Amino acid sequence: MTTPEDHRSGFACLVGRPNVGKSTLTNALVGQKVAIMSARPQTTRHTIRGIVQRDDAQLVLVDTPGLHRPRTLLGERLNTLVVDTLSEVDVVAFCLPADQKIGPGDRYIANQLAPLMEGRRAVPVVAVVTKSDLVGKGELAEHLMAVDLLARSLDRDWSAIVPVSAKGGYQVDELTDVLIAHLPEGPDLYPGGELTDEPEETMIAELVREAALEGVRDELPHSLAVVVEEIVPREGTEDESTGRPPLLDVRVNLFVERESQKGIIIGRGGSRLREVGSQAREGIEKLLGARIYLDLHVKVAKDWQRDPKQLQRLGF
Numbered sequence: 550m551t552t553p554e555d556h557r558s559g560f561a562c563l564v565g566r567p568n569v570g571k572s573t574l575t576n577a578l579v580g581q582k583v584a585i586m587s588a589r590p591q592t593t594r595h596t597i598r599g600i601v602q603r604d605d606a607q608l609v610l611v612d613t614p615g616l617h618r619p620r621t622l623l624g625e626r627l628n629t630l631v632v633d634t635l636s637e638v639d640v641v642a643f644c645l646p647a648d649q650k651i652g653p654g655d656r657y658i659a660n661q662l663a664p665l666m667e668g669r670r671a672v673p674v675v676a677v678v679t680k681s682d683l684v685g686k687g688e689l690a691e692h693l694m695a696v697d698l699l700a701r702s703l704d705r706d707w708s709a710i711v712p713v714s715a716k717g718g719y720q721v722d723e724l725t726d727v728l729i730a731h732l733p734e735g736p737d738l739y740p741g742g743e744l745t746d747e748p749e750e751t752m753i754a755e756l757v758r759e760a761a762l763e764g765v766r767d768e769l770p771h772s773l774a775v776v777v778e779e780i781v782p783r784e785g786t787e788d789e790s791t792g793r794p795p796l797l798d799v800r801v802n803l804f805v806e807r808e809s810q811k812g813i814i815i816g817r818g819g820s821r822l823r824e825v826g827s828q829a830r831e832g833i834e835k836l837l838g839a840r841i842y843l844d845l846h847v848k849v850a851k852d853w854q855r856d857p858k859q860l861q862r863l864g865f
Contacts, residue, residue, distance in 0.1 A: 761829075
């Protein structure tokens with residue numbers, strides 16, 4: 550199959566302070582859930598790519614952890630991940646939620662982006678006003694003006710300002726068009742039909758982490774790491790006559806920093822952990838296309854966010 554002459558392909562990075570809707574927007578653009586979503590801040594720990602496939606383009610979306618002033622070694626490493634990613638993309642989407650006034654966190658990120666927006670190899674930055682469905686037209690108009698002034702305060706201009714609602718689908722296609730317009734011409738970077746290049750283990754860990762974060766206390770999201778230990782077919786569970794695949798044993802460890810946090814995850818008599826397993830299992834079976842037995846274990850890794858050796862062992 551030949552590539553059309555004007556076909557475009559490349560990478561777009563979604564950046565913003567924690568919990569501004571980057572993962573939800575990634576999923577809306579791709580049209581399928583590929584990034585963990587949570588009402589808790591700082592839930593994305595890995596660079597997750599969602600791939601938008603069109604006849605005229607292939608847009609690879611990079612969803613990063615929220616860029617913020619680091620307070621721990623983990624925070625420093627997450628920020629480094631974001632900055633490294635920014636240096637390798639064709640366009641940046643800077644997400645600013647419509648229902649929150651521009652604050653110090655947004656200004657901090659804008660200052661980090663400013664150097665990218667100048668020079669011979671300048672990276673275009675599109676300001677994306679997320680959660681536009683949560684405010685009225687007048688309030689949205691005021692916010693769009695404030696977003697414009699944020700760039701002008703740095704003597705810069707956004708390549709575009711696009712209000713969107715990922716949940717309602719408002720202007721999601723328009724944003725896709727804007728981002729694709731900044732990509733270079735070229736063939737697909739990934740085989741047709743792929744939606745993400747993340748390893749299955751990473752996506753399984755994210756699904757478990759998302760389930761574990763539902764309805765828990767504020768301090769837990771920053772202290773929870775999930776590691777998939779193994780995925781193995783269980784002997785004697787496949788059915789050759791029907792082509793039914795074998796049952797997969799998926800063993801996962803959840804790491805917290807304190808014994809009290811371990812109790813939060815497990816719950817009274819293990820009730821909370823069973824809920825986590827039930828919720829995560831559904832998503833994992835869809836991902837793997839097979840029946841699974843999910844074996845969850847909660848362990849304490851004291852102060853792992855500040856320990857270089859433990860961070861390395863946990864994949865950071």
